[in-house]
Amino acid sequence: MPWWSWILIWVALVSLSLLFFVLMGVRLFRQFMATVKELGEAGDKLTSLPVAAAAYAWAAGPVPDAAVVGLAPGTAPFAPPHQVRHDYHASKEARREARRQRRVRRKTERGQPQSLRDIEFR
Structure with missing residues (x-):
């Protein structure tokens, strides 16, 4: 096996691992933003309840x-x-x-x- 094939293999492995980490980061960011959005909606619902004034x-x-x-x-x-x-x-x-x-x-x-x-x- 020539020496340049090892370079290609390592470049491919590193690029695939970076692609995996980027995709996982994007997925994690989207889930985090969805959670923040739901928490904001829940907070809006709680503050708009008439029970808060009755308290x-x-x-x-x-x-x-x-x-x-x-x-x-x-x-x-x-x-x-x-x-x-x-x-x-x-x-x-x-x-x-x-x-x-x-x-x-x-x-x-x-x-x-x-x-x-x-x-x-x-």
Whole structure:
């Protein structure tokens, strides 16, 4: 094998490896730019949500108890702890009352006697 064939082989190997690295770099750059674009779109969606404005609604002043049955989803980390605790207990009591009313209605429909704890004394 003549000496110049080794030069051709090495030139071909080096050029193919450089071509491979350039193509991989272009592919990596395009994937990175697509990721940045998606992150930007996600950021735009998050900033345009009406929940972001509701997160700071508690700072405007006191909210009546009837309106505070629950915060908008995703706003609990930004609300004061006593507000979240109050909302939790209010929604828990509302679920309990709804279950009691369903139980009373069901027993009334079946003609069964009511439990003393289900009778309202109010």
